[in-house]
Amino acid sequence: MTLALHARLRRAMPQLIALSIILLLNVLAFPGFFDIGVQNGRFYGSLIDVLNRGAPVVLLATGMTLVIATKGIDLSVGAVIAICGAVAAATVANGHSAVFAVGAALLVGLACGIWNGLLVSVLNIQPIIATLVLMVAGRGIAQLITEGAILTFNDPGLIFIGSGALLGIPMPVVIWVLFALAVSFLVRGTALGLLVEAVGINRRASTLSGVRTPVLLVVVYIVCSLAAAIAGLIVAADIKGADANNAGLWLELDAILAVVVGGNSLLGGRFTIAGSLLGALIIQSINTGILLSGFPPEFNLIIKAAIIVIILIVQSPALPALGVLFRRTTSGAGE
Amino acid sequence: MTKDITSTENILSASGFCKYFPGAVALDSVDFSLKRGEIHSLLGENGAGKSTLVKCMTGAYRRDGGRLLLDGVDIDPKDTNAAQALGIGTVYQEVNLLENLTVAENLYLGRQPRRFGLTDVSTMNRNARALLDGYGVDIDVTAELSRYSVAIQQVVAIARAVDLSGKVLILDEPTASLDTAEVAMLFRILRDLKARGLGIIFITHFLDQVYEIADRITVLRNGRLVGTAGTAGLDRKQLISMMLGRELEAVETAPRHSALNSAPARLRFRGYGRRGHIQPFDLDIRAGEVVGMAGLLGSGRTETAETLFGVDPPDSGTLEVDGNAARIASPRDAIRQKFAFCPEDRKTDGIVGDLSVRENIALALQARRGWSRPLPLAEQIALADHYIKALDIRTSEREKPVRQLSGGNQQKVLLARWLATNPDFLILDEPTRGIDVGAHAEIIRLIEDLCARGLSLLVISSELEELVAYSSRVIVLRDRTHVAELTGDGISAAAIVNAIASQSPGRPNP
Numbered sequence: 001m002t003l004a005l006h007a008r009l010r011r012a013m014p015q016l017i018a019l020s021i022i023l024l025l026n027v028l029a030f031p032g033f034f035d036i037g038v039q040n041g042r043f044y045g046s047l048i049d050v051l052n053r054g055a056p057v058v059l060l061a062t063g064m065t066l067v068i069a070t071k072g073i074d075l076s077v078g079a080v081i082a083i084c085g086a087v088a089a090a091t092v093a094n095g096h097s098a099v100f101a102v103g104a105a106l107l108v109g110l111a112c113g114i115w116n117g118l119l120v121s122v123l124n125i126q127p128i129i130a131t132l133v134l135m136v137a138g139r140g141i142a143q144l145i146t147e148g149a150i151l152t153f154n155d156p157g158l159i160f161i162g163s164g165a166l167l168g169i170p171m172p173v174v175i176w177v178l179f180a181l182a183v184s185f186l187v188r189g190t191a192l193g194l195l196v197e198a199v200g201i202n203r204r205a206s207t208l209s210g211v212r213t214p215v216l217l218v219v220v221y222i223v224c225s226l227a228a229a230i231a232g233l234i235v236a237a238d239i240k241g242a243d244a245n246n247a248g249l250w251l252e253l254d255a256i257l258a259v260v261v262g263g264n265s266l267l268g269g270r271f272t273i274a275g276s277l278l279g280a281l282i283i284q285s286i287n288t289g290i291l292l293s294g295f296p297p298e299f300n301l302i303i304k305a306a307i308i309v310i311i312l313i314v315q316s317p318a319l320p321a322l323g324v325l326f327r328r329t330t331s332g333a334g335e
Numbered sequence: 336m337t338k339d340i341t342s343t344e345n346i347l348s349a350s351g352f353c354k355y356f357p358g359a360v361a362l363d364s365v366d367f368s369l370k371r372g373e374i375h376s377l378l379g380e381n382g383a384g385k386s387t388l389v390k391c392m393t394g395a396y397r398r399d400g401g402r403l404l405l406d407g408v409d410i411d412p413k414d415t416n417a418a419q420a421l422g423i424g425t426v427y428q429e430v431n432l433l434e435n436l437t438v439a440e441n442l443y444l445g446r447q448p449r450r451f452g453l454t455d456v457s458t459m460n461r462n463a464r465a466l467l468d469g470y471g472v473d474i475d476v477t478a479e480l481s482r483y484s485v486a487i488q489q490v491v492a493i494a495r496a497v498d499l500s501g502k503v504l505i506l507d508e509p510t511a512s513l514d515t516a517e518v519a520m521l522f523r524i525l526r527d528l529k530a531r532g533l534g535i536i537f538i539t540h541f542l543d544q545v546y547e548i549a550d551r552i553t554v555l556r557n558g559r560l561v562g563t564a565g566t567a568g569l570d571r572k573q574l575i576s577m578m579l580g581r582e583l584e585a586v587e588t589a590p591r592h593s594a595l596n597s598a599p600a601r602l603r604f605r606g607y608g609r610r611g612h613i614q615p616f617d618l619d620i621r622a623g624e625v626v627g628m629a630g631l632l633g634s635g636r637t638e639t640a641e642t643l644f645g646v647d648p649p650d651s652g653t654l655e656v657d658g659n660a661a662r663i664a665s666p667r668d669a670i671r672q673k674f675a676f677c678p679e680d681r682k683t684d685g686i687v688g689d690l691s692v693r694e695n696i697a698l699a700l701q702a703r704r705g706w707s708r709p710l711p712l713a714e715q716i717a718l719a720d721h722y723i724k725a726l727d728i729r730t731s732e733r734e735k736p737v738r739q740l741s742g743g744n745q746q747k748v749l750l751a752r753w754l755a756t757n758p759d760f761l762i763l764d765e766p767t768r769g770i771d772v773g774a775h776a777e778i779i780r781l782i783e784d785l786c787a788r789g790l791s792l793l794v795i796s797s798e799l800e801e802l803v804a805y806s807s808r809v810i811v812l813r814d815r816t817h818v819a820e821l822t823g824d825g826i827s828a829a830a831i832v833n834a835i836a837s838q839s840p841g842r843p844n845p
Contacts, residue, residue: 191701191709194690198698202687208646208678209752210670210702269689 008274015262015278018311022285029293042165046288048173054284055172056081056231056248060255061262061280062180062273063227066187066220068259070200071268072120072127074221077228077255079138080112081248084232086145089153089242098157102233109229110222112138117218135252142244152241162237172234179230183223184273193271196220200268258283261311282311346371346406346534347392347423347503353400354387354558359742361387364401365560367553369503369534374525376549376566377538378578380632380797382768384558385538389505393425394418405502424496425505432492434481439463441480442495466494470524486517490524497528504528505536510544522548540632542571554578571836578631579799579832598622601791602760604643607652612638615651616817618810620760620791625782627806628795629831635815636795637679640762643793644676645669670703672760675753679764679795681742685749688738692730693719695737696751703756722751727777746778754785761785764795779805799828811835 009016026046027033036045060077067074084105091101112134119130145151153159164171187193198206199213207213228248236242256266262279264271286307290300347369354362362384369375377385391398394412403410405421412418415425432441439460440447447454448462463476472490480488489509497504506525510518525535525548537549545552545566552569554561554577561577600619608615613635620626630636641647645663654661656672663669669676678684687695697715704710710718719733726747730740737748746766753761766778782805786792796802802809809826811819811834819834821827 189709190706191704192706194694194698194701194709195706198687198690198694201689202683204683205685205687206698206702208644208666208676208684209699210667211698212667212702216706 011263011272012275012278014314015275015282018261018314019278019282019285022282022289022307026285026289026292029289033289033292038168042168042170046292048170050281050284050288051173052170053288054281055176055234056251057254057258057284058176058277058280059179059227059231059234060224060251061258061276062176062183063220063224064252064255064259065262065264065271065273065276066183066196067127067224068256068264068266069196069268069271070217070220071203072217072220073256073266074116074131074224075128075252076112076116076131076134076138077224077231078248078250078252079135079142080109080225080228081232081235081251082142082242082244083112083138083145084109084229085236085247086142086151086242086244088158088233089151089236090145092153092155092158093151098155098160101155101158102161105229105233106226109225109232112228113222113225114218116225117221120221121214121217139244142242142247146242146244148244150241150243154240158233158237159240160237161233162235162240172238175230175234179227180273180277183227186223187273192216192219197269197271200271254283255280257308261308283308344370345404348404349388349392349401350404351401352388352391352398352403354384354391354396355399357741361558362391362398363558365555365558367392367560367563369536370551371534372529372532373550374529374535374537374548376545376552377536377555378540378542378545378552378574379555379561380578382557383555383578385555386507387558388555389425389507389536389538392418393423393505419496419500422500422502423505424500424503425507426489426492426496426509427507432480432488432495434488435479437477438467438474438480438483438491439476441491442466442476442498466498467491470494470527484517486513486520489513489521493524493528497533501533503534503536505538507538508540509537510539510541518544542574542631545574546571572832575631575832575836576828579629579797579828579835598624601657603655605653605655607642607649607654609638609642609647609649609651612647612815613642614816618643618817620793622759622791623786623789624807625786625792625794625805627802627809627826628793628812629797629799629802629809629835630812631835632797634812634835635817636812637764638815639812639817640676640678640764640793640795643669644674644762646676667702670699670756673756673758674760674762675699675756675758676762677746677749677753677764677766679768681745681749686737686745689736691734692723692728692737692740692748693733695748696722696755699752700755718755719751722747722754726751726781743778750778750781758790760791760793762793762795765797766794767796767798767801799831802826802831803828813837 023033030046033046036043036047064074064077087108088101088105091104092098116131116134119125119133120127161171161175166174187196195206195211195216198211199216203213232248235247258279259276260266260279261282262272262275262277264275286304290303295303345368349365349367352362352365352367365384365388367388377388379385387396390396392403394414394417405423410421412421412423433444436444442463443459448458449455450458460476467474467476470490472487474483474487480491493504510521513521529535539545549566551563551565552574553563554574556578598621601622602620604616604618606615607618616639628636628639638647642649645665645668648664654663661672663672666676687698690698693715696719697710701710716733722728723730723733728747728751729744737745740748763782766782779801782792782794786805794802794806803826806826807822809821809831810817811821811831813835821830821834
């Protein structure tokens, strides 16, 4: 809020450098990576693909940033994606309009957020356990809605969310940019950001200072679940169907990783949404890069893990101390 | 003290112990000696330096100065294991054993009898049974420790510590969660150990227990030695004076605010209390007065403050604010009534360490405005700059994380946080604890300024001279009950000590 632009840039420097290196590696593996063309009135290319495919993780990372800032964690977002996708698909399958389906999915997302928030704030259950409940139960709920099958639909309105474009920009990109801007304004344009940080750093002192801690916690879990609901709509619209088993599978882990790679502490407190966005884009660039490079798919997860470990080591405050071990090689991560 | 080197009477003797923490002197040249076959009680309020002294002797802290002699030999334990090997064992209030292991495993953890490289369970259990027999405790040593009461767990911890060390036993608040019968059992064991020639250091805040079991008493205050005396020659009043009042005579003549007893009460608490925290009490607070609150550790001072502020809301009683009935069930309710509360434990209950000085000062005001009406940055800066100047908060810049400030400056930041909300009633719990002398005097001057501006204050303090100096009334607490209220000329350190010392008839230990 008070940081000048250059100070913000400096704080995001490790993430910007990491993203640049990943993008450069992508170009090495696939020379046409930076090519952007226009076809049928919309942009396309690998870079656009990163932004487009990254939409679910970016959305989740935005919400997850707030939850983590309160010293919490939300493991249920992947399951909420499945539930909300299923709700939207089931709604249009029953003959309702796309607008109605989107409204229903968002309402269900809201309910999921309230559930998580109440478990954490009122019942004082540890966030990792509280959200584990919905993580496990959520896929079951989604399967009940889709009755175990992949529920397909043809509603053009709903499909537009996944594959449409606005001014040539794919809809998922438009949606996540707008959502990230809205959440950033919500937390930094109001006092919400400060209060969230205060609660994350010292919950008791905040409560004693008159901060309505329980309400605040419910709000951040609601924001997180709404992000997941929107991601759920995009994921479902993209494949024109709701897959209760696979939609959003393991995405909660990508989201948490994006937040951490973005330079946020899992111990809560100070947070940066811009950092998390960069983190999410780094992860998506890795995913896309591995696909483009033509490695056998069974290597994907291992390569991804290795790259992330390198990024985390470079970011680690303990790195200068470790430098003693590699005194000959002056720069930390060469290759 | 150095004369004692050759004496065989002292099993343990510390001389000139010093320990410094950043911005604070925790121990200032403290002497302490423990005789063979003696139970020696170490007394003092919170922050007096009891734990620091003990930790320096057990190697949990490295001391910054002084000699430590065990059996006349200089020792310098690097950690608690080294101290244990030398003969100094410690048992803490929270039993430091593993509840999910058996009694015998706990007794021999890390030194299990072995056979063919495996733990020899039957030998271990036999040894454990024999060991506990020596304490007159007959329990199933193969059962999990968690099945037994805290008292039995304490005995197991003591047995282990004595078996490992065998010369000196240090007990830190061992009786805090025990009932009367359990305390009696523990004391029987302590007397046994004493007869065996062990030296025992016993830290507690229950004076009744000190008089029951201790041979000698050493009192610490603000990191300094107040004195050591035989229990028999020290009556309760003298002891409390040692703990709370340094130079009682000197402050008898200290200036005092004239009592404003004629003014109508702004706040009227009637029958206010919370079960298990504080007995119901009546309290009137008038505009522009300072009400002091005195009592020993655990007497219910902080509990009173937390009940008043809605942290632990009352389960009985009523409140009138300016004649209108009001209810306070949370800190937010209290803030709405223009209450403010600087808690005793600054670090866990007060400051938000990673936030800046500015954000910490703005926090309570912002919380009252609600999240949707952010305090404009320019106003926050003005507010912060105003209080940094007005309260003389020493910080290189207002955007510095508050955890990097010294204790006294953190206290001022907290005070600024509440003054920014423009309160009518300010509760200060130990506002001068753990801060250096300069800041101490400033905070007392601030209290007097605030009161002159019409603010009502309730100040909890262990510093009797302080209370006498600025209070127009002093409420004295004992055993979680308000036992006396001193007003006007009746306020003196001696009167406060008298009120604390007056015996409560046969009240069991909580």
